[in-house]
Amino acid sequence: MTDLLRELEREFEEKGIQKGLQQGELQKAREIAYRLLHKGSSVQEVVDITGLSVEDVEEILQNLH
Numbered sequence: 001m002t003d004l005l006r007e008l009e010r011e012f013e014e015k016g017i018q019k020g021l022q023q024g025e026l027q028k029a030r031e032i033a034y035r036l037l038h039k040g041s042s043v044q045e046v047v048d049i050t051g052l053s054v055e056d057v058e059e060i061l062q063n064l065h
Helices: 002-038 042-049 054-063
Strands: none
Touching: 002 042, 002 054, 042 054
């Protein structure tokens, strides 16, 4: 039973690390999008560069003003 608990703990830890990395990547993409929009890039350019959705970039653009 102890081995099973250790294995589950490792799995949850790995999943937590992966989720944290994904959240960090998303946050970085949003920061880059903000800077690109601030410099005058179009929504489509930002989508192409960051991989964010049009909706996400438009939301960032609305919060820019």
